[in-house]
Structure formats: structure tokens, C-alpha cells
Amino acid sequence: MSVSIDISGLRQERVAFVPSPLAELGMALHALSEPGHHPGLQGWATGVTARLGTGLAGRMCEADFLWRTTFSDLFLPYAGVAGGGVLPGATLAEELDLVDKLSDEQFVDAALEFTCALTYDSQGAEVLAHPETRQRAVELAASRGPQQLRFTKRLLEDPPGVRAWFRQFLRDCDEAFFAETWSRLRPQLTADARHKTDLLRHKGLAEALAAASPMVTLDESAGRIVVDKLATGRTVTADGGLLLVPTSLGWPHLMVLHRFQWQPVLHYPVTSPDLTTPPPVEQLTLRMTALSHPMRIQLCRHLARSAFTTGELAKMHGMTAPEISRHLSVLKKAGLITTRRRGRYVLHQLDVTLVARLGSDFLEGILR
Template sequence: MGITLNLQRAQPADVHVGRSPLAELMSVLHIMAEPDHHPEAQRWTHRLGTAISPSLAHEMSALSPLWARLRCRLLFPLGLPLDQPFEDELRHLERLPLEEFVGLCSQGTLGFREAVPPARSLLTDPESAERYVAQCERRSFRRGELAHDLVASPEALRGRLLCFLDSCAETFFATEWRTVRDRLESSAARVRTDIRRRGLAEVLAGLSSTAVVSRGGSRVRYDKLAVAEIEIGPRPLFLIPSVHVWPHLIVKDEESHPVVLQFASQEDRTADQLTQAELRARMSALASLGRMELCRHLLGEPITTSELAQRLGLADTQVSRTLRQLREAGLIESEREGKYVYHRLATSTLLRLGQDVLATIMR
């Protein structure tokens, strides 16, 4: 599984790197909508939540399908230039042709990679609109309610959304944007420089530890639940850094719009992500009762292979084999002191394992 970027036709002019306050706000709203999925941000989200009025919180919940899972393409830059002020991005949404607004909003409301009726059908065909609402209701009651509002009065929903986004900026996001904008510009500048020096494929691969480069650098694949191949060039690629997007790497591929890749800025990557193979190796290592028993002896004071063998009543060679499996999985640390090698449990790795499992499932 995964999303592959095909770079065979990509030219430097096809790749644009820049900030988007609207996309950053959506990352914040995503964390607010799914706080259990982002334990690393719980203190921050709690503090932010205290600044939000009950009415704004209610509207945040009602509109949350647009950013809770399959983030709506509507809230990423739809064209050049990047680095527009937040107010200009909202004005662009306000002026967007109604059919284009409905097309993008309908996919975001459904929140799943599944075909939705064309926007023209939703606007002119009551039966098509009714089927679409039922399609969203099957996903969740909240999505069904939002779908109903969209087909009943798309302009009214657009007005609600713009008012909500503006209220978010006034209540908390303007302050947050002032905090992160310079860091994001630094990250964007670094990526622009790296593309010139190292090439596009290497830079794209560096945005995720799960990336695999193939066919001589003409393809970059990311570990994602979706399966797709996206051709870059002459269709543009927008690279948008984010402070709040980790552990996700967001790839948006709506036809007739630029491809968007939103990535965690380098200094804001809380930890390197594991590949699925690395995660399986760690969990498999802990699934054995024998290896688990050995881990209990490794917790605390470092210990030699011979001492472990004596405690467990096993041959040195058998213990060495088990230690090698645990070391390859990153679960123990070994250090030589004089003529002995001492082993101890990598407790920091074990403490991270729950978050690593969640991050691997989420991306």
C-alpha cells in the first residue's frame, strides 16, 4: 500500500514551496477534533480549548468532518501564489465558483476516498443530492447533517464556514500563527535550497522516514493507507510545511487542482517514524514469553550475556541469539566496558512504542 509520486515529467517550475495559514489552521482543527489521536499535544489542546466559547466549540464540532479525517482540499491552497495572508485565503474561498466549492466540500464532508456525485448533480438533481446525503449518513450522523446543509444551501454553508474560520483567527489562531510563521518560512526556505542542491526525489524522500525511492529517482512512495500513483508535471506540486501536522504526511490529489503535500517541518518532527517492518519487529520481539522474561532481567542495571545465561539456565549461544533479535528490533542497548559487553533494556523505546503504534496507523 502507499501513494507514489511519479516525477518523470517534473520540472523545477512545477514545484512550489510555501506557507499557508489556512492549511495550518486546519491542522490545528484536526488535532482539536481528534485529541485522543494526538497524545503529544494534549496539554496544548487543553490550554487552547479553554479559550474557545461554547458557541464556537459547537460550530467546530458541526463542521469537523471537513478536517477530522480526509482533510478537505478546500482548505489547502487552490492556486498560486503561496504565502498569502490568511485574510486573502478566506477571500479566495468566498469568490470560488459555487460548483467548485460544492465539488471540493462534498468530498471533504464524506471524508473517505469514495466517489461522490458531480457537483452539478448535487446542485440540480434532488435524487442525486438525496443519495449523497444518505451516503454521508452511513459514515456518521454529523457527516449526514453537514451533507444535508451543503445540498440544501451551499452558499449558506460557505458563509458559515467563512465566519467560523474568521472567528478562529480572532479567538486563537492569529496568535498561534505569529508564533509559528517564522519557523515555517525557515523550513520552506530550507526545502527550496535542498531541492536545488540535492534534487526533488531526495528531498521528497527526506520528508518521511517511510519513503522509498525507486526507478532511478523517478518515483517516491509513501506508506499511506490509500493506494495511488500521482504524476507531477506539468501539474504543479505544492509543498507546505506545518508545525502541527505530525505524525501525518498529507497528500491531496483532486483532479484539476495542484497536488498538495503537507509535511512536518524538520524541527517539529517529535520523533522519527518507524516503518511498518520496524514496528512489526518490535511487537514480534515482545510477543515471545522467553524474550519477555529476558527483558525483565535487562531492566535496570546492565548485565552481561553470561550472567543472563546463568540466571535463566540457558546456554550462552541461545541467550546471544535472543539478545541479537532484541537489539535488531531496537529494544536493547549494548555497550562494551573492558572485556565485557553489558546489555540493558531501551526503556525510552518501550515507552514510545504505544505512540509509535498509533503514529504508524494514523499516517
């Protein structure tokens, strides 16, 4: 499985390696919300959390699904600005201005990505204009919980109000902790982008992509870039070109923005902190056996990012609910997933911290 980017006719000068403060702030929020995804950042996360005021900490939970269960494209707004070819801003303020240039439909569509309700790499019904699509988004948000439901209703009813909330929240995060973090990380990311740009100019796109990540390859004969992920998707560079954005806080996540009619973006990690010690041998057999089936690996990919009901997983994979239940039962018996009830919904989620102890190769694969 992979995500492919059609680069037919792409000129080298339309490929850019550029750091993005807003994208790194998104990864900072993700690392604070999901420390199990980032064992090497636990010291940083603990220090930041200890300094947060109760007000900002509470607001951080208000819409954490924008950065906790997925990587909202709202943190890469330059990819969606009309006309294409827009680069990340040099400052967070400049990139927040780019968020304001997204249409209401683009803003809402990107914010609702956490519901898994809408098409991503193909043309779909506009959520603000189609009552059936709006209702589907509300229903899926309800399955996530009251917090997600409140946010979704508010977003659908008042996109400008949510924009203002989002912008002010990110400004407050910058003042509270991110400005200091970015001042430390920016030189490293700038140097990495400069190095990759030099490789691009002197050795070509294939060398530059390989340096960004060994999971990104150039298929010159087919005119496409292939990103090795436990996901399937496709997009084209069209007139906007190709952006590659380095992240220091994002390891092990290798993200590919391939949203329909947005400029493709590769968000790649530049550091690789060590993971924790593997579990005892007596636990390995049961867990590795549970993970030996390709369908259960696919389920782990989804459950690492968010909690899902059996019915949702069945629909995603084109299987029956009983078939999915049998796979979930094996994973649960091995202690790899947790289950909780929210009203009439039963939600399943991967224990990412436990999987991190099980092995870095598997963790990197499902989080890539």
C-alpha cells in the same frame, strides 16, 4: 500500498515548499477535535479550549467532520484554483479569498469528502448535477448522524451560504486563538520551507523529498514520487507543478492531496513529539495478535479517521459483511475499537488513545 505522483516532465522550478496558514488552521482544528492523534499537543489544546467561548466551541462542532475525521481539501484551496500553479497565500485572508475562487462543484465535492461517497483520484459524477449522487451523499451522511445529515443537506441546497459560514467561522477562530499560534509557528515553518528549497536547488528533488519525510521517495526511472501510506492513490503534476506544505501541528499525519484535476500537494510534518508509555505486558499479547492480520490493519486505518458501519467497511474492501464482522470482533475483544449505536446504524471506531500507548510505529503507520 502507496500514493504515487507522476512527475514526468516536471521542471524543478515548478516544485515549491511554502507554508500555508489555512492548512495549519485546519490542523489546529483537527488537534483540538482529536487530541488522541496528537499527544504532544495536549497542553496547547487544553489552553486553547479553556479560552474558547461557548458560542465558538459549539460552532466548532457543527462541521467538525471537515477536520476531525478527514483533512478536507478546502484547507488547501490553491490546489484547486483553475489554471494551476497557484501558491499558498502569505496570510489567512489571502487563502480565504482562494476558497472563494473554487467553483460550487469543487467546494461541495471537497466538503463532502467525509462521506467517502465520491471518487477522489478519478473523474466521477458531479454531485450538484446528478440526483443519484446527491442522494447517495445524503444517505451516507445519515449513517454518520443527524449533525452530518443537516450539514450535507444544507450544503447541497445552499453552497454560497455554507461558504459564508465556513469563511466567518475561520475568521473567528483566527481572532480567538489561531493568530497567536500562527505568529509563533510561522518562523519555524518558513525556515523549514527555505531549507528544503535550498536542498532542492543544490542537491535535487530526491534529497529535498527525503528531508521532508523518509516516507516520500523519488523513483527517477519511473518518473514518479511514491508516498508510503496505508492507502492507494495516484495523480499527476500536469501543468500546476507540485506543492509541499510543512506543518508543525500536523505530526504524525503525512497527507497527500491527489484529488482529480487538482494540483498535487504533500502536507508533511516538521516535528515529532514523544508518545506515551507502552501498555503493560499482559495486555500486549492479545492486542498485538489482533493487529497481526493485514486486513485488520486496513480496518484500523479507516476506523482511526471515522466511525463506520460493518456494511460500509465491507463495501470498501470488497468483502462480505460476515467476514468484516469476524475481524471487528477480534479487534473489539482486544479492546482496540469502540462500538456505538445511532438509530438503526451500528458504528465502529478505533480507540486512538489506546493505540498511541501501544506503539508509535503502528500509530504513525495508520495515521500517515
